[in-house]
Amino acid sequence: MSSEAYHLAVLQVVVPLLSAPLIILLRPRGLAWAAATAASAMAFAVAVMLTAGVLSGIEYRYAVGGWPAPYGIEIRVDALTSVALLVVSGASLLALFAGRRSLDGDIDEARQPLFYGAWMLALAGLCGIVVSADAFNIFVFMEVSSLASYVLIAAGPNRRALAATFKYLVMGTIGATFYLIGVGLIYMMTGTLNLADMAQRISEVADQRPILAAGGFIIVGLALKAAVLPLHAWLPNAYTYAPHIVTVFLAACATKVQIYVMLRFDFLVFQGNLTDHDLQFSRFLMPLALLAIVLASGVAMMERNLKRLLAYSSVAQIGYIMLGTSLLSAAGLSAGIIHIFNHALAKGALFLAVAGLGMHYQGLRLDQLAGAAKRMPWTMAAFVLAGLSLIGLPGTAGFVSKWLLISAALAEGSLGIVLVAVVLLGSLMAVVYVWRVVEAAYFRAPQQAVADQREAPPMLLAATWAAVLANIYFGLQPGLPVQLSQAAAASLLQSLP
Amino acid sequence: METLELYNYWVFSILLMIGFYAVTAKLNLVKKLIGLSLFQSAVFLLYISMGPVEGGTAPIFHENASDKLLSNPLPSVLILTAIVVGISTLALGLAIIVRIKEAYGSIEENEIRELDRK
Numbered sequence: 274m275s276s277e278a279y280h281l282a283v284l285q286v287v288v289p290l291l292s293a294p295l296i297i298l299l300r301p302r303g304l305a306w307a308a309a310t311a312a313s314a315m316a317f318a319v320a321v322m323l324t325a326g327v328l329s330g331i332e333y334r335y336a337v338g339g340w341p342a343p344y345g346i347e348i349r350v351d352a353l354t355s356v357a358l359l360v361v362s363g364a365s366l367l368a369l370f371a372g373r374r375s376l377d378g379d380i381d382e383a384r385q386p387l388f389y390g391a392w393m394l395a396l397a398g399l400c401g402i403v404v405s406a407d408a409f410n411i412f413v414f415m416e417v418s419s420l421a422s423y424v425l426i427a428a429g430p431n432r433r434a435l436a437a438t439f440k441y442l443v444m445g446t447i448g449a450t451f452y453l454i455g456v457g458l459i460y461m462m463t464g465t466l467n468l469a470d471m472a473q474r475i476s477e478v479a480d481q482r483p484i485l486a487a488g489g490f491i492i493v494g495l496a497l498k499a500a501v502l503p504l505h506a507w508l509p510n511a512y513t514y515a516p517h518i519v520t521v522f523l524a525a526c527a528t529k530v531q532i533y534v535m536l537r538f539d540f541l542v543f544q545g546n547l548t549d550h551d552l553q554f555s556r557f558l559m560p561l562a563l564l565a566i567v568l569a570s571g572v573a574m575m576e577r578n579l580k581r582l583l584a585y586s587s588v589a590q591i592g593y594i595m596l597g598t599s600l601l602s603a604a605g606l607s608a609g610i611i612h613i614f615n616h617a618l619a620k621g622a623l624f625l626a627v628a629g630l631g632m633h634y635q636g637l638r639l640d641q642l643a644g645a646a647k648r649m650p651w652t653m654a655a656f657v658l659a660g661l662s663l664i665g666l667p668g669t670a671g672f673v674s675k676w677l678l679i680s681a682a683l684a685e686g687s688l689g690i691v692l693v694a695v696v697l698l699g700s701l702m703a704v705v706y707v708w709r710v711v712e713a714a715y716f717r718a719p720q721q722a723v724a725d726q727r728e729a730p731p732m733l734l735a736a737t738w739a740a741v742l743a744n745i746y747f748g749l750q751p752g753l754p755v756q757l758s759q760a761a762a763a764s765l766l767q768s769l770p
Numbered sequence: 771m772e773t774l775e776l777y778n779y780w781v782f783s784i785l786l787m788i789g790f791y792a793v794t795a796k797l798n799l800v801k802k803l804i805g806l807s808l809f810q811s812a813v814f815l816l817y818i819s820m821g822p823v824e825g826g827t828a829p830i831f832h833e834n835a836s837d838k839l840l841s842n843p844l845p846s847v848l849i850l851t852a853i854v855v856g857i858s859t860l861a862l863g864l865a866i867i868v869r870i871k872e873a874y875g876s877i878e879e880n881e882i883r884e885l886d887r888k
Contacts, residue, residue, distance in 0.1 A: 436870065
């Protein structure tokens with residue numbers, strides 16, 4: 274590869290990281306917004322170039338500061354990384370492009386450059402987690418992105434955003450600290466922090482207890498940050514009270530990045546090295562995933578606040594991803610990975626539509642939304658189409674991942690029948706909670722007469738429809754994400770005997 | 771007494787548990803944060819106790835370094851980063867508490883929950 278292409282991998286982090294301090298200084302706020310959007314667009318362009326490179330067979334390995342791999346910090350990009358990079362930078366670009374007017378209602382003008390600066394730090398942290406191949410570096414980037422996203426969530430207009438942020442801060446820090454303990458225990462046993470090096474050296478000490486404890490600490494810590502069901506308590510309020518565009522960004526990628534790290538660790542480092550590891554990973558996570566699908570969908574069916582309804586639906590969708598990966602087969606893994614991509618598309622589009630609704634409806638309770646379809650027909654139409662993708666109707670992106678998940682589950686024999694039943698039950702429950710929104714918006718009379726027919730601002734609407742059309746495009750032409758996720762699953766399962 | 775020789779790990783785990791208890795059981799937000807800080811400090815001790823090599827000296831400049839046994843400096847360097855992260859988290863948490871106090875007029879978790887219910 275040429276020397277320019279060699280530097281692409283590190284640019285993914287450097288561009289947003291360096292633009293953050295610049296953006297803080299920019300006045301007026303329109304300039305700060307433009308710079309943040311441009312930096313996101315550049316990060317997305319880099320992600321696309323990296324994906325193209327990965328598809329043509331290049332594996333990017335970058336030695337930061339010129340120090341070679343086992344001692345220096347390494348940055349690596351492969352198929353799994355490129356899926357996550359596309360999701361993170363794409364979500365940031367779309368949310369920033371759409372969110373300028375929506376944000377005016379949430380944050381006063383003078384503080385907006387600071388907000389965009391924090392946004393860039395969150396983006397840099399999330400990209401950094403994804404590209405770095407060094408366990409300790411992942412921790413540092415994890416904290417960079419977490420601290421920045423606490424700031425973003427606390428910017429919400431309702432004072433409850435503060436209480437939600439505090440809860441997220443406490444639980445997020447505990448999760449990251451657990452991860453740090455696990456990494457420390459592995460370092461103690463192997464003397465290395467590079468993931469690939471770790472995977473090789475760990476086999477000599479794999480049967481010893483510190484490694485087992487390290488596995489537990491790392492998985493629990495990451496599960497806490499990824500909101501896997503019993504550890505999801507911070508998520509609903511954080512998503513509900515954050516400014517709308519922050520919810521778009523975080524719901525599309527923040528928890529998925531943690532799942533990504535979990536997959537990296539579990540399949541590259543532990544799987545194949547720890548005795549009975551499949552038992553410890555899959556037999557614990559599968560029941561939790563099933564519970565997440567059923568319980569969180571159930572709560573979403575009862576929920577009265579639109580944003581919180583979608584937040585609980587996110588917890589359920591994380592269940593689908595975990596279910597796919599806990600099957601420990603190539604088909605299951607690639608179904609889980611493609612659901613990371615497809616769910617980001619569907620949830621991103623849904624929360625963009627919510628951001629549009631939020632410009633006219635303050636509380637976003639379902640009974641307040643009565644008659645919203647008359648007032649904002651385009652926004653609601655986008656919401657319905659994205660909702661269909663969330664349910665998994667054929668022709669949408671959500672269908673592709675559910676289809677792959679079901680066929681992977683059926684390959685498991687009699688257990689698979691139960692899993693398929695739960696997946697179908699979860700989809701039915703999704704029909705119910707999406708329908709409740711549709712019913713309120715389309716079939717209930719508005720509380721007061723509709724005087725003006727005001728749509729969402731054009732840029733927000735354009736971004737919403739771009740996301741919806743992407744849902745349909747990747748539902749009809751799933752070639753790219755399927756190819757990437759299969760390559761990713763194959764590389765994750767390499768270390769299996 | 772082998773158990774006592776590992777005293778640094780005992781200190782680590784006891785401190786970790788004290789911190790975790792304070793985070794989960796205390797209702798006052800500042801006390802919660804202090805617990806969180808303790809929880810993180812325990813991990814610093816874990817990392818620092820990885821470094822020393824038996825009979826090794828500090829890994830700084832020596833005249834004839836080749837025949838000296840040196841301790842591993844890397845864990846201390848790593849944990850320096852984690853300490854910075856811990857301070858940032860604590861500072862951000864305290865800043866949020868200040869704003870919670872302004873918005874709710876209280877920093878007791880149960881009172882905040884009561885106010886939210888209204």
